[in-house]
Amino acid sequence: MSHTQPPEARNNGGYGYDHGWYGGQDPSALPVHEQTMQLRVLPPPPPEADPGFSFVEEPLPGWTLPPPALMGWSADTGRRRRTVSLAMLAVVLIVQAALSLRLSNSAFEDEALYVWAGHVEIGSLFFGAPNYGGFDTYFSGAPVLYPVLAAAVDSVFGLAGVRALSLLFMLTATSCLYGLTRRLFNERAGLSAAVLFAVSMPTLFLGHFATYDAMAVCLLAVTAWLLTVIAPRHWSLAVPVALVAALAVGVKYASALFLPTLVLLYVLAAYRHHHVRRALLRGALFSAATLGVLFGGLAASGYLTAIRSTTTARAHGDTPAWQIIEDSGRWAGLLVAVAVVGTVTYARTARLSEIPGWRRAVPGRRWRTCLGVLLTGTALLAPAYQIHLQTETSLQKHIGFGLFFAAPMAGVGVTRLMGAHFKFPQWPIAIGAVALTLGLSQSAAYFGSWPDTRYLVPQLAYTVRPGQHWLGDPKEGPVYYLSRERRTSYQDWLSFFFIDYETHDGRHLSGIPGYRAAVRDGYFDGVVLDYSGGLPPAEEAVRQEMRTTGRYRLTSSLPYRTSTGGGHFEIWVRQDAGRP
Template identity: 60%
Template sequence: MTTTETPGDAAGWYDPESTLQIRVPVVRGPQPAPGYTFDEITRADWVLGRVPDRGWSPEPGRRRTWVSRALLACLLLVQALLSLRLHNSAFEDEALYVYAGHAMIGHLFHGMPEYGGFASYFSGSPALYPVLAAWVDSAAGLTGVRLMSLAFMLGSTGLLHSFTRRLFNERTALLAAGVFAVTQSTLFLGNFATYDAMALFLLALTAWILVRVAPGHWALPLAAAPVAALTVGVKYASALYLPTVALLLVLVAHERLGGREALRRCAVFTAGVCLLLGAGLLTTDYLEAIRSTTTERAHGTASLGQLLWDCARWGGLLFALAGLGTVLYTRRAGLGEVPGRVWAAPPRRWRLALGILLTGTALLAPAYQIHLQTSISLHKHIGYGLLFAAPMAGVGLNRLMGAHFRFPQVVIAVGVLALTFGMSQSAQNYGVWPDTSRLVPELAKNVRPGQKWLGQPHEGPVYYLTGRGLTDYTLWTSIYYIDYTGRGGRHLGGPEGYRAAIDDGWFDGVVLDWSDQPGEIQALIRDEMRSSGRYRLATALIYRTSVGAGHFEIWLPLRAAPASPA
């Protein structure tokens, strides 16, 4: 066997008596670039220069800050579009709060007598959010009030991003804001005209102020005290989250200044909030409403299994990410992306305490409603705790993605899952109540000023009819309460009151919402309408919701002439 060199870049061994030719590649050194020689190439041309320290600095530079803000703006745009895609007529709570606001404006600013007794059963002060909502309604209608809720929810997401960035970094803050922005409660409240969006914004603002001022002067936490007290005034149940923001202040101040200074700041903040809330309770009559709607609320009949399932599907994904973030953050403070450098990290106990505090807050609303055995408004209330669990969820997503964006596909998959859940669940919850867009024109044909009506629903239709000057809330009776003065001057309530009023022909019209599972009072009213001989069924309108189907019934007195066609 002889050896020959084959043409090209590789040499091999060749056996003329064999058909097998083995080629062994020859390793050659680097070749000079065209037009250069090896003498002209220095070692500096082959070695990367030193990366400046500012490239690894934990403090954001100007470029990094603007990139983060641009991404946050994109997230807020997506959140706004997903909330605005929801459509339905006014829900009974939306209509009631706007009406209460108009009544309070007339009482506070125009000397009109106070009526409605809102302070006795509202779960928030009727002089705060309802007045603001009524003022916006006068200028822009229900759409304007819902847009105000959207502004509050966008502000909550922005504040969440800001205080998460101060606790961790920009990437974690963006991930936390992203996963919170697409939860069903965030999307739902962004187009729902109740006080929840405002209360959530004020709660986020309180947390942001305390995280920002914690390392500063000991008196600065007093700046958050009025905001925290206003949050409780807007919605009484918000007080459930004040211990969380107070402990968050303690942790942030302790990490920077030590235990004594942290407790000092917490005491100042707590004293300020207690003084303001105490003054509010002493100067108003809201204590009974707080008891009936919050602290001593009546228990329901919802099963434990159903409540746990609702909590899991509405907040389980974010909570699981927050739990993962707590575990990983406790084990290791950072991702170790900085080569050859170790930054000072908070102690492990501090990291564990922060994770448990933020993640555990997500359990407050579910635990309270499980205690009450009620699912009413759970899809809204669960969002309060998710606001605080979102930073740890951002940590969990950040760790799943890894250093230098090593596994972005994991975050994309989780994001798609969260987006799918949020869109489908918010659409379902927004379609629970029936659309009254067909009912209102039918009522407008029959309702006349001064007439007395019985209705369920009545808040939404009356809201639209009041704008046309056809009626007002004082002329309507709901299926939840009646005080009817019957023959002989007897005051009748409950089933007896409804039966007597219908038999006497006291109502000028009745609206019934008849579904597959009617309530006891609805069934009583319908049976009485049929048997009294005083009313006739004038109109039946079929509707469909996200949970079933039903129809509206409009009953008119027999003496009334048939409605003319539109």
């Protein structure tokens, strides 16, 4: 008596795989989740079986395996995933803080100016002292906001404390970026965006720079995050968030450039949970509330002159467009390029299901395209505006505003390049390494681009006496340190920016003639010059006048090095000027 086994059983020692599911259908034509694999054990043939009998067992119940997820993290909000994500975010923030705190230099002129302005404003607001600064006419932010806060911190902790305040603002911005990206996409995209933003040059630089830029970035970040939080909630919550947006513009007037992005982001986020009409009404309410607060504050403060001179009607320079584009590419090119990748791939497909809570399975292509273009395109606003002004002034700071909005799409770009289940880890490793290298080198180079006054200040402390008249370049940094020791005050110093000198015969002279006349008359007790390969026309005229008249003598020549070269400070003292 013979027995015929199925070919599978003969080839596998009695074990076979039955692929005849569903009445002999071709399994490749079935859905993935219905394709199963069943393992059958074929018993030995019974002795009484007919020689032509072929034993076939009925199919046993098998396991139905769902298709693997296209990404490692699902769209739910499990406690474990949130805990791991927050722990990784904490590591990112620690690294960001360490990289910013490694930067070292003496006070830059803007830092010293804003802190001094804050002390003047505090004296005027709370103690009735005269406000002789006129800061509301040329500051690019309200002098009663950040300068007052910086001066209060400076009174207790000094410049290090004010710079630590900027670091706190930038760490808050990175945290809000993670929260914003997590709500728009997922935790993995949020962490990728936070890493790229945290190690970028503008972020590291502003994190240790005591100006109002860090506070403005922080307030814009808080506004963007809050808008995604309140999008599914009651429409009235847009009003208090509008106060935060208006405060950001008050801190730095140029922040108004990013208000349209915030409005459109709010509309897109609201459309996730409401219909088009309700989303548009929410955006209109947020816009009206923000503009109402801004116009009310403008009417009460009278800062229109400063807004015109520093923002809307700022004087044009002569920097060519190609140079602005080149520098913008060096500082932000990598993040923007990855954001473009994220925008294109996200517009083509939403296969990774980045958005939890969508009212349909995946967002539509038009919505995805609008979101990507909006966020990535915002990074181009600051360079475009600087090209319009033909100036690079503060470009290294302004470009950080746009990078915050482009970072979410950069996070999506990293996740798409990485693939599901970290299939291509070489991409995030390479991008992260390049971003870290650029951020470290560029931030250190720019933070060391102004002269360190660590040797100049002690020498001036030995020379300067209270009540003397000094002419200086630099002025703000040395005066900031000396005024803390009550050796001088800002009223006793004049810069090379402007002079209105009254001669003995009653004539008023400005510009180079005014400086020459003041030197000839011995009006200044001392002069500080910054000689780095040459001097501007006004400083060169003063230097030649001092050498010609013989009323001043050179007492010190202090060399220094910067990331762009070197030079030396010259301290000239009037011949009959005494010492303490």
